[in-house]
Amino acid sequence: MNRRAFLTAALSSTMLSSLPAFATDAAKPEPFSHDQVVARARALAAEDYVPREEVPQDWLDLSYDQYKAHRFRTKDAIWSKSDSSYNVDLFLPGLYFRHAVQVNTVQAGMTRPFGFDMSLFDRGEIAPELSTTGALGYSGLRLRTQLDQPGKKTEFCVFQGASYFRAIGVGQAYGLSARGLALKTGDPMGEEFPDFIEFWLEAPGAEQHSMVVHALMDSPSVTGAYRFTVTPGTPTVMDVEARLFPREDLDHAGLAPLTSMFLFDRTNRNRFDDFRPNVHDSDGLLMANGNGEVLWRPLANPTHLQISSFIDEAPRGFGLMQRSRALQDFEDFEAHYHRRPSLWVEPKGDWGKGAVTLVEIPADKEIYDNIVAYWRPRAPIPAGSDWPISYRLSWGDDPKMDLARVIDTAAGAKIFGDPGRLITVDFEAHPLLAGDPEEIEVHLSSPHVETSEGVLQRNPATGGLRLAFSFVPNAENHVELRLQLRRESQAASEVWLYRWTG
Numbered sequence: 001m002n003r004r005a006f007l008t009a010a011l012s013s014t015m016l017s018s019l020p021a022f023a024t025d026a027a028k029p030e031p032f033s034h035d036q037v038v039a040r041a042r043a044l045a046a047e048d049y050v051p052r053e054e055v056p057q058d059w060l061d062l063s064y065d066q067y068k069a070h071r072f073r074t075k076d077a078i079w080s081k082s083d084s085s086y087n088v089d090l091f092l093p094g095l096y097f098r099h100a101v102q103v104n105t106v107q108a109g110m111t112r113p114f115g116f117d118m119s120l121f122d123r124g125e126i127a128p129e130l131s132t133t134g135a136l137g138y139s140g141l142r143l144r145t146q147l148d149q150p151g152k153k154t155e156f157c158v159f160q161g162a163s164y165f166r167a168i169g170v171g172q173a174y175g176l177s178a179r180g181l182a183l184k185t186g187d188p189m190g191e192e193f194p195d196f197i198e199f200w201l202e203a204p205g206a207e208q209h210s211m212v213v214h215a216l217m218d219s220p221s222v223t224g225a226y227r228f229t230v231t232p233g234t235p236t237v238m239d240v241e242a243r244l245f246p247r248e249d250l251d252h253a254g255l256a257p258l259t260s261m262f263l264f265d266r267t268n269r270n271r272f273d274d275f276r277p278n279v280h281d282s283d284g285l286l287m288a289n290g291n292g293e294v295l296w297r298p299l300a301n302p303t304h305l306q307i308s309s310f311i312d313e314a315p316r317g318f319g320l321m322q323r324s325r326a327l328q329d330f331e332d333f334e335a336h337y338h339r340r341p342s343l344w345v346e347p348k349g350d351w352g353k354g355a356v357t358l359v360e361i362p363a364d365k366e367i368y369d370n371i372v373a374y375w376r377p378r379a380p381i382p383a384g385s386d387w388p389i390s391y392r393l394s395w396g397d398d399p400k401m402d403l404a405r406v407i408d409t410a411a412g413a414k415i416f417g418d419p420g421r422l423i424t425v426d427f428e429a430h431p432l433l434a435g436d437p438e439e440i441e442v443h444l445s446s447p448h449v450e451t452s453e454g455v456l457q458r459n460p461a462t463g464g465l466r467l468a469f470s471f472v473p474n475a476e477n478h479v480e481l482r483l484q485l486r487r488e489s490q491a492a493s494e495v496w497l498y499r500w501t502g
Contacts, residue, residue, distance in 0.1 A: 101196060358373050
């Protein structure tokens with residue numbers, strides 16, 4: 001279990017939801033279709049929310065090492081004795097995972113529960129004896145299939161904790177997470193964390209590349225039915241179809257929410273006494289808005305909570321990117337931050353009016369996921385409605401936008417001349433930025449301060465262009481900046497947006 005699992009579990013532990021009693025593998029198979037999950041979600045929404053029971057206290061009292069000492073035997077994974085192209089591992093509850101979920105398998109259109117079986121886990125020397133009765137079950141699941149190693153099924157996707165899930169492209173390491181739904185993120189009254197309470201796993205054939213996972217979600221404010229079609233690769237792609245059934249008006253719902261960690265980079269390096277030059281799972285929010293613009297917002301670890309809304313209509317996509325891809329960017333041989341995936345959300349259909357919302361939470365350690373990004377509809381999702389939404393998630397590298405990308409932002413105090421702040425913005429080498437830098441138009445503006453004219457130069461290390469400029473902070477110590485490079489009045493780079501706070 002890693003930092004991501006700990007965080008999602010801690011968040012999940014603040015919420016409760018309903019769960020049917022666990023059945024055993026001896027249960028009679030029954031016909032299954034996704035319509036049944038939708039019907040379950042609709043019926044749940046018509047009833048009062050019922051909290052589900054926690055696992056026994058001795059499970060919750062496990063230490064981290066004791067929890068880790070219970071290891072699932074992968075040779076006994078779901079479908080491990082069949083010719084299925086996938087195996088599925090299971091996780092125990094306990095520690096911060098306070099509730100169990102029901103796992104069901106689906107084969108030839110028939111479903112049956114996969115009953116809880118403690119004997120599937122090996123117990124290490126430090127693992128204590130635990131209760132065998134109570135609200136026991138599994139806390140989540142892990143997908144494995146053949147990726148880049150012939151004959152070996154490698155893990156690439158995990159569903160565990162609240163409605164969290166995470167995946168990687170081939171050759172990557174786990175980083176940021178996605179969620180089924182975010183509710184009231186950053187609200188003073190506190191956030192609500194919906195839970196996936198039951199899963200149905202469709203058994204793939206021997207040569208099948210994709211796998212389908214169905215999930216039932218429940219929460220005090222809303223229920224939902226989800227269908228994930230998961231296709232591993234470079235990138236790993238998830239097609240998500242969901243139906244939401246609110247019990248009450250959802251006036252602060254975050255659709256397709258992403259959760260990540262940003263501690264520091266060259267904009268705030270001075271605040272951390274650390275041997276590494278950067279520490280983050282993601283370094284920027286990328287947006288392709290309905291007006292045809294491509295926007296790049298470097299992430300920040302602010303000293304106070306920051307919520308930014310980028311108003312849009314019919315967005316083409318958004319996501320949290322990890323553009324730092326060299327080991328020397330981080331100098332961390334264990335965390336492998338340079339191998340963490342970017343995650344791109346591509347809406348299907350017209351999402352209407354709303355805003356891509358970015359929440360940046362102060363953090364002093366890398367164990368905290370302090371970045372959240374999601375789509376917030378402008379109008380509340382009304383109680384009693386049936387709200388469909390579908391989108392594609394791509395876990396891998398940045399999507400191609402045919403514009404020069406921002407690859408680095410650095411900031412610091414001016415050393416010479418008048419006082420102020422100096423900022424440098426590096427753009428990658430790109431055909432649109434080739435030739436004499438004087439042929440490139442710099443469009444730099446701020447509603448709060450005057451900026452220097454700026455110096456645009458070729459960066460010999462990257463082959464791209466670097467713009468350096470300065471400004472004098474205002475009395476509020478809050479400055480918004482906007483920058484784009486153009487050639488012959490046409491966009492040559494994405495739009496760089498930056499918020500500086502003192």
